[in-house]
Amino acid sequence: MNTRAGRARPSEELVRRQQEAKARWRHEVARRSFREKVAVMLEMQKRLYPVLEKRRAMQSWQRPWSIDP
């Protein structure tokens, strides 16, 4: 069984590459159009709402927005 001390870890180089990839992705997303990003946000609302609703009481205004992107 792997102990914490014996567990294999990612190399510093892998961690650095992954962090750089994340930063590149964020730069790319930031350049997308506002409309495109709003469309993603509306989809996230629709998908997340049923999950949140099961976890906690939602306020009456906390609903997916009934608008088009």
Next chain:
Amino acid sequence: MATLADVFRVLNDLRADGVIEQYAIGGAMAMVFWAEPTVTFDLDVFVFLPGTSSPIVSIEPLYTALRTRGFEVVAEHVMIHGTPVQFLVSPNELGDAAIETAAEQQLEGVSFRVMRPEYLCALWLQAGGAKRRERVEVLRQSGVVDETTLQRLLAQHVVSR
């Protein structure tokens, strides 16, 4: 169905009619604009309200104007074309500066004003909290924050980093 541009059109109309003096989109939607999509269920709009003789500002005239236009007020949110909008009166000088310097943008031919990334970061750092600090990091990693401007704002408004 309405779009976000229709909501922005209402904000512009409120300003044209003198119900609000100025506004700027802040909060999570501003982060969606500058960086990446995130889940939010309301739209934060920071406003200057017309001056009155009282030192304490009342938001009721704004709600009344919106009710007159057919929009419902629900628990400090106004449902504008299916979007819950929270109007936040600028609480301090940093908020004032964020509204004054907001970037004018366009969506479907409708102009709207959105707080600049450096001001969003400064406001979030001023307010504190893990979620807001995380947003600051997302904006930074998106490459949209001018660090010199941010550091100047933090020093000017005595915000701890």
